Amino acid sequence: MAITGLGPHGERAVPANQVGLSDADADAARNRHFSVAVVLHTTMSDWAKEELAGIVATLGRYGAAVVEVIDCAFDIDRQISELQRLATEPVDAVVSIPIGSSRAAAAHRAIPAAGKKLLLLDNAPTGMLPGKDYVSVISTDNFGLGQIGAELLAPHVAEGGKIGVLAYGVDFFATHEREIAFRKWIAAHRPDLSLVRGKFADVSQAKAATAGLLQANPDLAGLFAVWDVPATGAVAAISETGKTIPVTTVDLGNDVAADLAGGGLIRGIAAQLPYDQGVAAGIATILGLLERQPPPWIALPGLSVTATNVVEAYQVVWRAPAPAALLRARKPRKNTP
Amino acid sequence: MRRGKDMGEDSTEVAAPRRAAGRPRVSESAHGSLAALLNLVRTGTATTRQELEHQSELGRAVVTDRLATLLRLGLIEEGELGPAIGGRAPRHVRFRPRMGMILAAVLDHSSLAVGVSDLSGRLLAEHHEAVELGAGPEPVLQRLATLFAWMLEEHGSEASIWGVGLAVPGAVEKPDGQRLFAPALKAFQNWDGFPFVEQLAALVDAPVWARSGVQTMTMGELKSGSGVGLTDMIFVKLGRSISAGVVSEGALHRGAQGAAGMIGYTFIEGGNLEAVAGSEVLEREARQAGESGRSPYLAEVLARAGEVAVTDAGHGAQLGDPFCIDLLGRCGRAVGEVLAPMANLLNPSLIVLGGNVAETGDILLAAVREAVYRQSHPVVTRDLRIVRSQMGGSAGLVGAAQVVTEALFDPRFLQGWITLGSPREHPEFKDFLARAALDISTRPAKPRPPGGTLA
Numbered sequence: 001m002a003i004t005g006l007g008p009h010g011e012r013a014v015p016a017n018q019v020g021l022s023d024a025d026a027d028a029a030r031n032r033h034f035s036v037a038v039v040l041h042t043t044m045s046d047w048a049k050e051e052l053a054g055i056v057a058t059l060g061r062y063g064a065a066v067v068e069v070i071d072c073a074f075d076i077d078r079q080i081s082e083l084q085r086l087a088t089e090p091v092d093a094v095v096s097i098p099i100g101s102s103r104a105a106a107a108h109r110a111i112p113a114a115g116k117k118l119l120l121l122d123n124a125p126t127g128m129l130p131g132k133d134y135v136s137v138i139s140t141d142n143f144g145l146g147q148i149g150a151e152l153l154a155p156h157v158a159e160g161g162k163i164g165v166l167a168y169g170v171d172f173f174a175t176h177e178r179e180i181a182f183r184k185w186i187a188a189h190r191p192d193l194s195l196v197r198g199k200f201a202d203v204s205q206a207k208a209a210t211a212g213l214l215q216a217n218p219d220l221a222g223l224f225a226v227w228d229v230p231a232t233g234a235v236a237a238i239s240e241t242g243k244t245i246p247v248t249t250v251d252l253g254n255d256v257a258a259d260l261a262g263g264g265l266i267r268g269i270a271a272q273l274p275y276d277q278g279v280a281a282g283i284a285t286i287l288g289l290l291e292r293q294p295p296p297w298i299a300l301p302g303l304s305v306t307a308t309n310v311v312e313a314y315q316v317v318w319r320a321p322a323p324a325a326l327l328r329a330r331k332p333r334k335n336t337p
Numbered sequence: 338m339r340r341g342k343d344m345g346e347d348s349t350e351v352a353a354p355r356r357a358a359g360r361p362r363v364s365e366s367a368h369g370s371l372a373a374l375l376n377l378v379r380t381g382t383a384t385t386r387q388e389l390e391h392q393s394e395l396g397r398a399v400v401t402d403r404l405a406t407l408l409r410l411g412l413i414e415e416g417e418l419g420p421a422i423g424g425r426a427p428r429h430v431r432f433r434p435r436m437g438m439i440l441a442a443v444l445d446h447s448s449l450a451v452g453v454s455d456l457s458g459r460l461l462a463e464h465h466e467a468v469e470l471g472a473g474p475e476p477v478l479q480r481l482a483t484l485f486a487w488m489l490e491e492h493g494s495e496a497s498i499w500g501v502g503l504a505v506p507g508a509v510e511k512p513d514g515q516r517l518f519a520p521a522l523k524a525f526q527n528w529d530g531f532p533f534v535e536q537l538a539a540l541v542d543a544p545v546w547a548r549s550g551v552q553t554m555t556m557g558e559l560k561s562g563s564g565v566g567l568t569d570m571i572f573v574k575l576g577r578s579i580s581a582g583v584v585s586e587g588a589l590h591r592g593a594q595g596a597a598g599m600i601g602y603t604f605i606e607g608g609n610l611e612a613v614a615g616s617e618v619l620e621r622e623a624r625q626a627g628e629s630g631r632s633p634y635l636a637e638v639l640a641r642a643g644e645v646a647v648t649d650a651g652h653g654a655q656l657g658d659p660f661c662i663d664l665l666g667r668c669g670r671a672v673g674e675v676l677a678p679m680a681n682l683l684n685p686s687l688i689v690l691g692g693n694v695a696e697t698g699d700i701l702l703a704a705v706r707e708a709v710y711r712q713s714h715p716v717v718t719r720d721l722r723i724v725r726s727q728m729g730g731s732a733g734l735v736g737a738a739q740v741v742t743e744a745l746f747d748p749r750f751l752q753g754w755i756t757l758g759s760p761r762e763h764p765e766f767k768d769f770l771a772r773a774a775l776d777i778s779t780r781p782a783k784p785r786p787p788g789g790t791l792a
Contacts, residue, residue, distance in 0.1 A: 010450050010465035010730020012648065012693070022656070102461070126460055127561075131727040143466065171462065171491070180464060180487060187483070293655070293698065295648075296729065 005143025005177055007297030008124035013141065014295035016280035021062065021287065029286045030063035036285060037086050039079060039096035043071040045229070047251055047274045050318065051121070054278020055095060055285075062286045067091060074202075076100045080107040086116075093117035093135075093285050098125050100171055109133055117288040119281055123173040130296030135288035138281040138298045142174045145270040145302040146181025149224045149248045152268025152306065154190050156246035161221035162194045164213050166206060166234050168226050169199040175226040178250060178270075182224050196220070206233030214241055222246050228253035228269070235265045252305055252317045261310045261329035269310075271303040271317050367403075368752040370395055374403045375755065376746055378413050378432050385419055385427035404430060410758045411436055432456070437499030437759065440485050440541065441737035443730065444505050445550060446470060446577060449480065452734035453488040456499065458560060458742040461492045463734050474531045482540050498543040499760050500745055502737030503534065504553035506578065511595035517769045520547055520595075535773035544766050546744050550574065550733055551598055552589060554726075555582025557736030558689050559589075562728045570687040571679060572726070573600070575672065575694035577616050585683060603675045610675050614668040616647045616694050622664060623650045632660035651697025662700055669701040673708020680713045680721065691726035 003013040021029070036059055040048050056066050068091070072079040076099045086094055087110040094111045098104040098120060105125035111118040118134040122142075128134055157163055165182060168175040186193055198213035200206045206225070210233060214220055223238070223245055225231035231249035235256075238245045245265060249256055252271040259266040280298050287294040305313040311330050314322040322330075373393050377383040383392040389400050407413045408430075416429040434455040441452040441460075447470070452463040464484060470477065489498070510520040519534035538545045548556075555572035564570045564584065572582040579601035583590040590597050601611035612618060623645045627635035634653035635645055642649075653661030676688060690705060706723045713721070726732060744750060745760055754763040 004467065006448060006465040006467060006730075008463070008465075009728065010448060011696075012646070014648065014652075018652070126462055129562075129727045129731070130729070131725075176462075176464070176491065180466070180484070183483070183487075184466075184480075295652075 003141040003144060003299045003301050004147060005141045005181065005299070007299070008137060008173055009130070009296070011130075011295070011297040013297055013299035016138070016276060016298050016300045019280060019283055019287070019294055019298055021283060025286070025290055025292065026062055028290055032063070032289070034059075034064035034092045034286070034289050035067045035090060036064050036093045036095060037068040037070065037089070037091045038066060039070045039072065039082060039086070039094060041072055041074055041079075041097050041099050043069060046253055046318065047272065050274035051278040051281075054275040054280075055282045056278075058279045058282025059285065062282075064092075064282075064286065064289075072099060074099060076103060079104065083107040084110050087111055087114040091116060093119065093289055095119045095121065095281055095285055097121040098123050100125070102126065102171075105133075117285065119285050119288060121277070121281060131293075136284045136294045136296055136298050138277060138284055139174065139300070140272040140277060141299045141301050142177035143181040145250045145272070146178035146183075146224075147185045148270035148302050148304045149178065149250060149268070150182045150185035150189070152270070152304065153222050153224055153246060153248040154186070154193075156267050157190070157193060157222040160192050160194075162196060162217060162219050163222035163224070164196045164198055164210075164217065164220050166210055166213070166223060166225040166230055167197055167199045168230070169201040178226050193222075200230060203229045203233065206230030207237045210234040210237035211240070214238065214243075214245075220245055223248075225249040227251050228256040231256055231266065232259075235259060238265055250302075252303075252310075252313060254323070257305075257310055257314055258323070258325050258329075260305070260307055261326045263307065263329070267306070269305040269313075271305050271313055273300055273303065273317055275317075275319060276300055366752075367406075368755060369748075370399055371403050371406060371755045372746075372748050372751040374400065375407055375412055375432070375751065376748065378407075378430055379746060384416070384429045384431060386430075387427055389430075406756075410755075412755075412758075434459070435496055437496050438489065439500050439502065439738045439741045440488070440498055440543075441502045441734045441741070442481055442485075442504070443550060443553065443733035443737060444468075444470070444477065444503070446506060448730070449477065449484075450730050450734055451481065451484045451488060452731075452738065453485075453492050454735075454738040456742060456745070458735070458739045460731070460735055460738060462488055463731060464488070465730050471527070474528045474533050478533065478536055478540070481537065485541065497759065497761065498541050500543050500741035501537060501541055501545040502553065502739075502741040503537065503545055503547040504550045504733045504737045505547060506550050508594065508596035508599070509547045509549050509552075511591055511593070517544055517763075517765050519545070519769075519773070522547065532773065532776045535769075535776050539770060539773050539777060542770070543761055544744075544763070544769065546740050548591075548737070548740050549580070549595070549598075551580040551582045552591065553734075553736035553740060554691055554728075554732040555584060555736065556589060556739045557728060557732035557734065558691070558726060559584055559736075560739045561735045562726060562732060563689050563722075563724050564687055567686055569683065569685045570689065571676070571683065571685045572689045572691060572732075573672065573676065573695075574692040575614065575616070575690060576692035579611050579615055579672070579692075581676075581679065583679075583683060583685075600675050600679070605671055605674055607671070610671060613671045614694070616692075619647050619650060619664060619668060619694065620645060623647070623661070626660045626664075632658055634658035634661060647694055647697060651701075654700045655698050665697055665701040666704045668694065669704025670708045672701075673705040674712065676705065677709045677712035680709055680717050684717050686720060686722065688721065688723045689726050690723070691728070691732060695725050696729075 120137045122139045198209040200209040228251040232255045246267040247265045248268040250270045284294040311322045383389045416431045418426040434457040439454045443450040449468040450465040512518040551574045558564045568587040581598040607613045626632040627639035638649045650661045754760045
């Protein structure tokens with residue numbers, strides 16, 4: 001699938017599979033034994049674990065040690081203090097996923113100010129510039145993920161219906177791009193649909209936000225949640241009303257995958273490939289450390305997942321056999337003559 | 338001699354004259370002094386009453402009265418106490434950049450960008466997306482309305498929009514005098530006669546200032562990029578078209594018709610500069626080299642992606658592909674040959690290369706430097722830096738917001754709205770909107786306003 005979105009500064013994406021190391025660069029990196037720290041919003045989610053695995057495996061392949069992994073637990077203050085500390089530690093590079101925007105920018109600038117390389121995952125806080133403040137942003141095509149979410153939802157909504165977006169009320173580039181793209185696709189391809197919006201600032205509020213949206217819009221006929229964990233909350237809220245409202249979302253988490261496979265409310269998922277993204281981040285880190293100037297925006301396309309391909313998609317995304325529940329619910333493909 | 342009594346109703350006291358002989362007298366009309374004081378506070382030139390009296394050469398009573406008015410209008414607020422120098426510690430006053438919001442939009446041939454900033458011109462958020470401009474101006478206007486509404490919902494405060502900065506490809510006509518006006522946007526062939534600026538102003542109910550893309554990029558680079566703190570620089574946009582923005586002694590040079598900087602039309606060996614170094618030409622040559630197998634790297638790209646972009650030539654050059662190195666070297670030398678006479682003429686301290694061709698990397702940059710240094714007077718190049726822009730597409734947005742900031746607080750325009758509290762109340766803008774409404778009413782299609790239903 002093509003990459004449709006532009007980067008945080010309007011850059012055209014360079015696909016992750018086009019960014020590589022020459023043999024000479026690989027040898028040079030192994031000889032220098034770089035030290036790298038990784039700062040994540042959480043290390044608890046499946047996405048974060050796979051992303052980290054990709055980063056760690058790749059850096060290890062090129063002789064770089066991951067000396068520290070920090071779990072910020074979605075706490076921006078924690079991230080700020082950890083970045084300030086890392087700026088004084090003997091690490092050559094920091095790979096970070098910024099939480100929030102303006103405050104995150106100032107804290108992240110401490111890393112290049114200390115002469116270290118900064119690589120960003122998913123998000124470049126407004127005002128931070130490639131080359132000057134950071135090396136590259138490595139991200140899934142979030143704009144494309146939003147489009148997939150819309151494409152998968154639209155067939156399940158009748159003409160003239162009302163659909164909702166369950167949005168993240170925090171200034172976060174990736175989720176904003178998904179929502180903008182979702183709206184754009186619907187406006188372009190299903191102008192008959194009307195749109196309403198619910199918002200949560202914390203994933204624990206996703207269920208309540210959906211309940212509020214349902215109360216205010218009893219005729220809601222579809223919902224897009226900007227990632228899988230709030231989508232699970234949304235499904236719970238919808239189920240309590242006894243309604244059957246189709247939901248699409250982003251990220252192939254276990255719960256939404258099982259719901260999708262089992263014929264629940266989830267009708268489609270735009271999946272990221274976190275391990276592959278981690279690999280790309282690892283390569284970009286090495287390139288940056290070797291002063292090779294990798295592209296400012298390295299992107300990976302999203303994967304469109306429905307009930308018919310959820311098992312295969314699970315294997316691709318998580319590099320593991322699908323759980324038994326998914327296999328049991330697997331819908332056999334019809335063989336075309 | 339006493340200074341003329343101030344025109345403010347609250348003023349009862351008149352200060353002794355403080356103006357040094359031979360120095361110009363600041364306008365003492367209410368509008369003039371309010372505008373002067375606001376700009377001193379806004380730019381951080383003076384932030385205490387004493388400093389304001391000193392800098393503005395207005396009397397103490399006038400300053401006190403005007404500050405009370407500015408506080409009442411919400412344009413400034415009182416801040417912390419400063420250090421005391423023999424007496425009471427002075428209280429700082431500061432500008433309130435969140436009183437109003439600025440929207441910025443950059444239209445290019447294949448992409449669109451929007452941003453929102455506060456009145457300091459600092460971007461709070463930006464978004465870029467690919468766009469098909471072939472469908473005409475109305476879908477673009479719709480898209481801007483939708484994205485602006487989104488931006489304001491996410492990042493706007495309760496404050497209203499005070500102005501829109503719009504950047505378009507190609508020159509933007511300069512008005513006679515300083516009146517608000519809507520230039521015809523000639524950048525797109527099928528936009529002829531469409532009242533784009535009028536419709537945009539009516540949609541957001543705020544004045545719109547349009548500039549060429551390269552001019553806003555230049556302003557952005559000066560405000561937030563490599564040009565911070567400099568007064569003389571040249572910004573060169575190397576893309577499908579090639580043009581330059583010139584900042585001389587701190588001010589953007591727009592030229593008599595607003596068309597300064599069209600260096601792509603300069604004739605050099607092989608044709609005009611755009612025909613030698615424009616991205617379309619480079620892509621055509623790169624594609625041919627891929628097809629013929631002359632460049633193994635580009636042949637591989639072509640086989641994999643089915644097309645070749647100018648950035649591919651940049652990657653090829655970085656990986657040592659001889660054709661790509663030669664292509665970008667030739668391009669850089671051609672650009673440098675055109676820039677050298679400009680450097681000799683203007684003596685800038687910085688030349689910034691932007692646009693997608695500039696993003697190809699160091700080979701091009703080295704070739705530009707070599708050509709400029711070879712053909713320039715030694716004094717001109719003694720401290721001249723030639724760098725690549727690091728702002729990417731953000732330069733245009735930052736610059737568009739900056740154009741609005743400068744226009745809003747330009748003393749002549751500021752005096753027209755300052756006592757009314759918002760530039761939306763400026764009589765000239767009201768006139769503009771009335772004229773625009775007349776123009777728009779003759780057209781059936783009306784895009785939805787921001788703040789309405791999001792779609």
